[in-house]
């Protein structure tokens with residue numbers, strides 16, 4: 001039986017590009033597309049089957065922002081498969097983004113242009129809303145729904161004598177300054193996206209601490225700056241088209257402007273081929289594209305604080321050049337994990353009460 005791979009947010013952008021790459025690499029794969037919209041999912045499946053007519057591609061309806069949908073989808077996945085080798089937690093949103101145009105134009109002609117474009121730092125805020133479960137939507141989509149999915153799929157991921165990988169599509173926009181342990185849903189801030197991505201970096205570390213002994217390994221990646229529906233929501237497409245020549249030019253000096261979904265999926269694809277035991281739980285794996293268009297993956301930590309980078313490099317010598325660690329630690333990661341468990345308990349109790357209410 002071929003390896004079983006589940007990709008959330010598989011119907012567009014980086015998720016769809018990853019599916020293409022995985023099927024080109026391994027024709028025996030059993031690929032499951034986890035998507036909220038069935039029409040878009042069918043279109044993606046059709047596109048994949050056009051290029052890979054013999055591929056085994058299935059669809060699971062999964063809205064990661066809805067607790068009910070995650071529980072139902074997980075039940076269906078447990079019913080369909082008896083193993084899960086790769087779980088790509090890729091679905092993500094950045095709703096109602098607001099660009100600080102003053103900072104944008106100022107940064108465009110400054111020495112910080114590359115850093116600004118690569119991380120969105122100081123540039124992006126979002127307006128969040130609530131889900132029907134009463135959770136902050138960005139948190140529920142980018143983090144909590146995926147957390148619940150991992151917990152629900154534990155029996156398929158943890159199999160004696162086998163290893164499995166959980167791989168998060170994080171971002172360079174994951175900033176420690178946007179995250180607060182007392183407000184993990186980011187109710188009181190204006191950078192829910194950055195907070196949720198930083199939380200996914202923390203959660204990945206916590207999953208490694210808890211599940212490595214059971215053969216489950218978690219990693220985070222940054223796809224770089226990629227032109228997808230998500231980025232077209234930040235700036236209108238005409239503006240991206242206008243600044244595209246500049247981006248191609250800047251690519252000669254930085255490698256984080258991956259630009260195409262195929263390039264952005266590089267680190268996700270690279271991780272598929274690694275022995276998970278060899279991966280560093282403290283590293284973020286970056287998809288990078290050189291000025292000449294060559295794709296590669298590098299574990300690194302982008303930071304403006306060179307002193308921090310240098311200190312971390314010296315503290316953690318590694319086989320990779322420029323092997324920077326993420327700005328995370330075990331204490332905060334473990335505290336977040338406990339808070340997520342508590343929230344999971346509350347949410348499950350609420351669902352139980354609602355079910356009882358419906359039957360009585």
Ligand SMILES: NC(=O)c1ccc[n+]([C@@H]2O[C@H](COP(=O)([O-])OP(=O)(O)OC[C@H]3O[C@@H](n4cnc5c(N)ncnc54)[C@H](OP(=O)(O)O)[C@@H]3O)[C@@H](O)[C@H]2O)c1
Nearest residue numbers: 009012013014036063064065091092171225226228229230
């Ligand atoms: N593009 C970039 O430069 C960039 C940079 C850093 C990180 N990322 C991350 O990369 C990941 C993929 O994004 P993308 O750039 O490829 O954008 P995209 O084309 O908009 O893809 C996002 C995917 O997530 C799905 N999704 C959103 N909400 C969902 C929900 N509640 N349940 C299930 N699926 C849901 C979308 O489905 P629908 O089609 O139904 O909306 C879509 O398939 C995201 O996690 C994003 O944060 C992107």
